[in-house]
Amino acid sequence: MPYDSAATRARILAAAIEEFSAYGLAGARVDRIAEAADANKRSIYVYYTNKELLFSATLHEVISRVNEAVPLTEDDLPGYAARMFDHLIAHPAALRMHLWRQLERPELGPDAADVYSQKMAGMKAASTVGQLPPTDLLVFITGLAQSWILTPRDLLTAADGGDPFAAERLAAHRAAIVEAARRLCEPAPQASATTP
Structure with a gap:
């Protein structure tokens, strides 16, 4: 059977996502990635040059998958929060990769600043911002989607x-996320005019 470089690259990338999501950049081992990918260690260096560039490639892959699976809908932030929660529950490596990125190489990965700027402009235009500045609102919505997974298990079981x-x-918490996001998006209450 002829050598299939695309299939080898795909196996390496899949194995690297699992390795980096478990151990981060510093703890990951190229030997383990090669073994899990059923690939020659040398092929990893041929395709990706070094471990840091392989980490960067995995970030691009994971973030692209999340953005494709859960597009940011500025006109339905509660729905976006719920869909992101669903995705993170189904794909825990995505959140772990994001956390490793923040800890070890925050500058790596795709630059989504333009996308966020466009979405926040859309939020302002659609008047979906509510009482908060768009950046803060989006940070809180993202935090809601991630919170269950990031919370210590003993707190989650305390009740x-x-x-x-x-x-x-999970369904109950998802409903709570939607409700909290809806409340965050509510417009500020109008001050009542008082007459002397």
């Missing part, structure tokens, strides 16, 4: 001792 990742518990 009833049940499995915090059981389907019914």
Whole structure:
């Protein structure tokens, strides 16, 4: 069978996502990536040059997948928060890769500043901002979507001792995310005029 470089690259990238999401850039080992990808270690260096560039490629892949699967909908931020929560529950490596990026190489990965700027301009134009500046609102919405996964498990089980990742518990939390996001997006209450 002829050598398939595209398939080898895809296997390396998939193995690298698993390795980097578990160990970060500093803790990841090229030997383990090569073994998991059923690839020659040398091929990793041929395709990606070094471990840091492979890490960067995995960030691009993971962030692109998230952006494609969960596009930011500035006119429906509660729905966006719910869809992002669903995606992160189904794809935990995505959030772990984001956290490793923030810890080890925040400058790596695709630059989404233009996309965020356009979305925030859309939020202003659509009057979906509510009482908060668009940047703060988007930070809070993103935080809501990530919060369940980032919260210590003992806090999640404190209320009833049940499995915090059981389907019914996730559904309840998803509904809470939607409601919290909806409230964040509400316009400021109008001050009532008083007559002397």
